[in-house]
Amino acid sequence: xxxxxxxxxxxxxxxxxxETDEAxxxxxxxxxxxxxxxxEGGGDAFGDxxxxxxxxxxxxxxxxxxxGAEDAVAETFLRAWKGLPGYKDTGAPFLAWLYGIARHVxxxxxxxxxxxxxxxxxxxxxxxxxxxxxxxxxxxxxxLPNEQRQVIELKFLMGATNAQVATALGKSEGAVNAKQWxxxxxxxxxxxxx
Amino acid sequence: xxxxxxxDLARWERGELxxxxxxxxxxxxxxxxVALYQRLTDIxxxxxxDPEPLWERLWxxxxxxxxxxxxRTVGPAFVLRxxxxxxxxxxxxxxxLGGAIGYAVAPQAVNxxxxxxxxxxxxxxRDEPRQGGPDRTPGSSGDDEPGLAPSVPxxxxxxxxxxxxxxxxxxxxxxxxxxxxxxxxEDSGEGSGDGDGDGDDEAAExxxxxxxxEGSGDGSDEGSGSDGSSFEEEADxxxxxxxxxxxPDD
Numbered sequence: 487x488x489x490x491x492x493x494x495x496x497x498x499x500x501x502x503x504x505e506t507d508e509a510x511x512x513x514x515x516x517x518x519x520x521x522x523x524x525x526e527g528g529g530d531a532f533g534d535x536x537x538x539x540x541x542x543x544x545x546x547x548x549x550x551x552x553x554g555a556e557d558a559v560a561e562t563f564l565r566a567w568k569g570l571p572g573y574k575d576t577g578a579p580f581l582a583w584l585y586g587i588a589r590h591v592x593x594x595x596x597x598x599x600x601x602x603x604x605x606x607x608x609x610x611x612x613x614x615x616x617x618x619x620x621x622x623x624x625x626x627x628x629x630l631p632n633e634q635r636q637v638i639e640l641k642f643l644m645g646a647t648n649a650q651v652a653t654a655l656g657k658s659e660g661a662v663n664a665k666q667w668x669x670x671x672x673x674x675x676x677x678x679x680x
Numbered sequence: 681x682x683x684x685x686x687x688d689l690a691r692w693e694r695g696e697l698x699x700x701x702x703x704x705x706x707x708x709x710x711x712x713x714v715a716l717y718q719r720l721t722d723i724x725x726x727x728x729x730d731p732e733p734l735w736e737r738l739w740x741x742x743x744x745x746x747x748x749x750x751x752r753t754v755g756p757a758f759v760l761r762x763x764x765x766x767x768x769x770x771x772x773x774x775x776x777l778g779g780a781i782g783y784a785v786a787p788q789a790v791n792x793x794x795x796x797x798x799x800x801x802x803x804x805x806r807d808e809p810r811q812g813g814p815d816r817t818p819g820s821s822g823d824d825e826p827g828l829a830p831s832v833p834x835x836x837x838x839x840x841x842x843x844x845x846x847x848x849x850x851x852x853x854x855x856x857x858x859x860x861x862x863x864x865x866e867d868s869g870e871g872s873g874d875g876d877g878d879g880d881d882e883a884a885e886x887x888x889x890x891x892x893x894e895g896s897g898d899g900s901d902e903g904s905g906s907d908g909s910s911f912e913e914e915a916d917x918x919x920x921x922x923x924x925x926x927x928p929d930d
Contacts, residue, residue: 549723641724642723645725663690671713
């Protein structure tokens with residue numbers, strides 16, 4: 487049994503908007519202003535959004551794709567730039583909107599790889615990365631039910647807090663917490679089987 | 681049992697339960713969960729490359745976006761146009777379309793009733809009440825209206841028209857039963873512009889006030905054994921009769 491104490495997940499993560507009270511409100515206001523300016527074509531504001539959300543998107547992409555995560559992040563922001571005029575603030579964190587785009591980018595990349603890099607035709611050395619522990623874990627995450635997968639990706643890979651995940655998914659924090667532990671239990675079982 | 685583990689894991693995550701206590705409460709089960717939790721947390725906090733050079737590269741790739749048109753102002757005119765004008769236009773279009781479809785689909789009898797209705801509406805706005813039409817009074821000029829049915833009050837005419845007795849009585853006349861059947865239709869056709877009136881259809885729709893008048897007119901006209909066109913001929917002949925023209929002078 488590991489002796490490590492859990493990290494304080496609710497502590498603000500520098501790359502992600504903070505959660506609590508006035509700091510959260512200020513961050514949300516700032517993000518809203520940046521988004522509004524970026525919608526109107528403000529490149530500087532979009533750059534600020536890029537710097538703010540690059541790290542969580544990179545971690546998500548790297549967990550699933552390994553190599554090529556930077557390209558996936560760039561593609562995600564490229565699509566976000568094109569899609570910003572149609573963005574509507576529904577109250578969910580902007581991170582959740584970017585997460586939705588990133589999911590599509592990652593899925594497209596998987597399809598592209600399946601088309602151009604069929605595993606059966608590749609030499610052993612080139613597919614070795616696919617059995618890497620992190621990618622095995624990412625593959626197990628993709629097998630989770632949709633909401634459990636979203637909770638794991640948003641909370642652990644992208645660093646969102648329980649409250650942010652709850653807002654993004656339209657669930658209560660208690661429900662998010664329950665889904666998190668069920669997802670971890672399912673992941674553990676899948677990884678033990680492999 | 682499972683919910684108990686989840687509850688204790690949540691307490692551990694919040695710092696309310698130590699890892700040792702968690703291990704004691706759920707030996708052999710909590711350890712794997714905590715290890716996985718820690719592994720995922722490490723992935724989520726791993727170092728990432730500096731975003732600045734990546735942003736510089738991305739900035740070069742961003743397409744020039746056209747200047748955004750400001751969001752439409754929600755003013756009174758916009759609300760009026762959106763909430764009132766468009767629904768009204770849509771409703772009007774639906775009513776017109778529905779009416780046109782209904783008219784096209786409805787049976788001929790219904791359409792004819794509608795036509796008769798509009799005729800009666802038109803009559804309401806006529807300067808002179810239409811009673812048989814000018815071609816039904818042979819040799820008469822503008823003062824011949826009383827001569828159409830002088831002995832029949834208007835109420836009686838209406839009753840006759842409604843129950844269609846005129847047609848039946850006239851039909852009893854062996855000489856021109858066909859004329860009776862056709863007479864109203866022809867007359868009504870001339871009067872209303874409904875040129876292809878059928879004898880059966882007319883008989884089936886006796887509510888037309890004009891047809892009652894015409895029916896009574898036919899009854900009186902039957903004696904001459906002619907239809908409207910022959911009336912015109914008679915009128916012409918009578919007006920050309922030199923004796924008639926001379927008599928008043930005598």
